[in-house]
Amino acid sequence: MAYNKPIPDPEQYITKPFWDGCKEGKLMLPRCTTCNRTHFYPRAICPFCQSDSLEWVEVSGEGYIHTFAVQHRAFGGWAEETPFVTAFIDLKEGDRMLTVLRGVDPLKPEDIKIGAKVKIEFEEASDTVSLPFWRVVE
Ligand SMILES: [Zn+2]
Numbered sequence: 001m002a003y004n005k006p007i008p009d010p011e012q013y014i015t016k017p018f019w020d021g022c023k024e025g026k027l028m029l030p031r032c033t034t035c036n037r038t039h040f041y042p043r044a045i046c047p048f049c050q051s052d053s054l055e056w057v058e059v060s061g062e063g064y065i066h067t068f069a070v071q072h073r074a075f076g077g078w079a080e081e082t083p084f085v086t087a088f089i090d091l092k093e094g095d096r097m098l099t100v101l102r103g104v105d106p107l108k109p110e111d112i113k114i115g116a117k118v119k120i121e122f123e124e125a126s127d128t129v130s131l132p133f134w135r136v137v138e
Pocket of ligand 1: 033047049051
């Protein structure tokens with residue numbers, strides 16, 4: 001089935017390295033060369049120390065569930081997937097990413113554990129865009 005949900009513009013200059021990484025199956029994050037912290041979402045300056053000295057690095061694609069919610073209502077293409085689970089992922093390298101969580105049963109939220117280990121995966125949404133999702137691996 002064709003991907004029928006919103007697709008980002010990968011040519012936005014600040015986020016382009018992130019989307020290029022997704023296309024190649026790699027999680028790329030900006031890292032501040034002043035305080036050495038990675039952050040998400042990509043920004044022109046470091047959100048921790050306000051330095052504009054940033055570089056892009058490939059990170060592990062590993063993390064942990066910080067928190068989650070079961071979505072029973074949605075719009076557009078997402079409406080067809082309800083119920084589904086959204087989660088905030090604590091990245092192994094620091095900071096946090098919002099995702100639609102894979103590998104869980106939205107009808108059994110009691111089985112989803114805060115702190116569960118997750119790994120990133122990429123889904124092709126178009127010829128030029130792949131989107132990151134996280135999957136529970138334990
Ligand atoms: Zn910094």
